[in-house]
Amino acid sequence: MENLKQELKAKIIENLNLEDFKVEDIDDNDSLFGDGLGLDSIDALELIVMLDKDYGIKISDPKKGKDIFESIQTMAQFIMDNKTK
């Protein structure tokens, strides 16, 4: 799970063009949206694409993203539970 979390942090920084962040800057439980990393609705959609592309998980309801993408911890847990790749 630790490796996955580090992997996710790196992917998020790259896929979402978070130029001002390094992997070390993101804590497992930091809030990704809102006050934390400040991601927005388009970022959420990009993460949905990433889940499909890299982990084979398809999300059809964008509103579900809110819970899954709360933090690196919740994302990693969700992927461990659902991945097909």
Add this chain to the structure above:
Amino acid sequence: MSKGVAVTGMGIISSIGNNLEENYQSLVSEKQGISKIKKIKTIHKNVIKVGEIDYTNNELVTLLGLSDSNNYSRTAMLGELAAKEAVKNANITDINKYRTGLISATSVGGMDMTEKFYYSQFKETKNRKYIASHDAGDTSKKIAESLGITGFVSTISTACSSSANAIMLGARLIKAGKIDRVIVGGSDCLSKFTINGFKTLMILSETDCKPFDENRTGLNLGEAAAFLVLESDEVVKNENKKVLAYVSGYANANDAYHQTASSENGEGATLAMQKALKIAKIKPTEIDYINAHGTATPNNDHSESSALINVFGANVPDFSSTKAYTGHTLAAAAAIEAVYSILAIQNEIIFPNLNFETPITDTLLVPKTEVTKKEIQHVLSNSFGFGGNCSTLIFSKA
């Protein structure tokens, strides 16, 4: 009230009709044009629903009398059909008798051909002719040339508010005396480019869209083209023209909130509507019908409802979105809805908001759900585009 700029002709093609009369008949008989995709090879073929025009590209080529060597995109063909109908409808026989221009809007341009032939163009030469017709400006150029227009030609590309902005600019040019007559409107065809793009934004509906409904799930994309002929008072007088309606108000504002989503309070939309009313010199209570943007996305309909309440308070006029009939036709939307607004005035009919069942919980606005007979003096039409580009037009009875 400020009289405005005269509309003397209209032309339209959409998934509910190939000309003015067919569109009108579909509107009053509640015949919607939403179905599964028939003509485009896409993996989403059996998933989403769209407002697709019946004519195949070959049929359009024949209708327009184009040669085999033509390099028209579907966007340009649809546009030319609609523009020609408008010019005929305006009884124009000598297009260059007065200073005449064309302002056309598009977001797709020739992308439908580019996506089909892009890779083959490297190896073969036969489809390279479509490279030149990719640009947004080429569509306008082709339409202008086919009409014989030698005056001012311009292209507007501001997403879903594009043709509203074209109509607005045309009206202003006439008011400022810079031009005597202008053909204004827009055209967009369906393409894999837009289908996939909207799919990845997750705002497409897999069923018939439900504008302003609490349980709406997204929009249906559509393709269409429509043009209005605007003429100065002098031309109307000299040629003894019948005025179909007046463009009496128009405005544009930026929502300054997000690249693609609208602000919760609908600030840009509110500003656009308020400014349009000011130009028309009429009070909110004088609007008889609103043809809403109403795309049926969770975001737009909520935001637009908030804006309607901001502007009209407890007395939001009768309103409906006609996108449940035609789908969201992107850059052509404002133009086809301008035609529908004028048809409403001429026939004293409000067209229904199809598929509506439950009002949005937060705002509780209820659109007109049946064809309704009503005397209509003023219609307000909204079109809001990505990039926060919010435009409102007001049409008034002649």
Add this chain to the structure above:
Amino acid sequence: MNTKLHIQSYCKIKDNTVTLDGNVVFKDNADDLKSFLKSTYKHLNLKYGKFFKMDSLSKIAFLASEFIFNKSQIDRKSDTIAIVFSNNASSLETDRKHQKSIDNADDYFPSPTIFVYTLPNIGIGEISIRHQLKSENAFFVFNNYNAEFHYTYENSLIQSKKADAVLGGWINVDDDKNYEAFVYLVSKKGEIEHNKKQLNKLYLK
């Protein structure tokens, strides 16, 4: 009587160089456009993470407007500023990227971020969001920079009191090597008269 208007400030970005009112204010040797735009961003000391999500067209428009707004004395809280931009390639550079992502049926992952920028007017949206500009805004596609059209439109917006100032310009991106921006602020203040001749002169300079 019409108020006399001026080109208060103008910014040009081309060939890895940024000039403001005719003077070079930033230059860079970066190999590609993305790196050049990043260095320019750093030079301006902007703390605006959203910049990196934008496409090249929006980035260039954004940066040019930053240089101009930094210099001008426009009061963005109370002055209404309209935006009128044009180009000839529309959003072609980004369109190509989107098209590429949907070409291969086996590796098929269109990106929402890229699709969002497949319209030339999104850059106007970005500038509006940054500075909370809610006035009229338009984007036109022409073969070349049309000074007469821009002059007429920009002038009319201020004379008719729709706006106190107008950010006008031509911003075109074809690819990494072929890009140019000519962005200017039209207002009552300034020394260069706002007219077709001056606009053309500054554009061609």
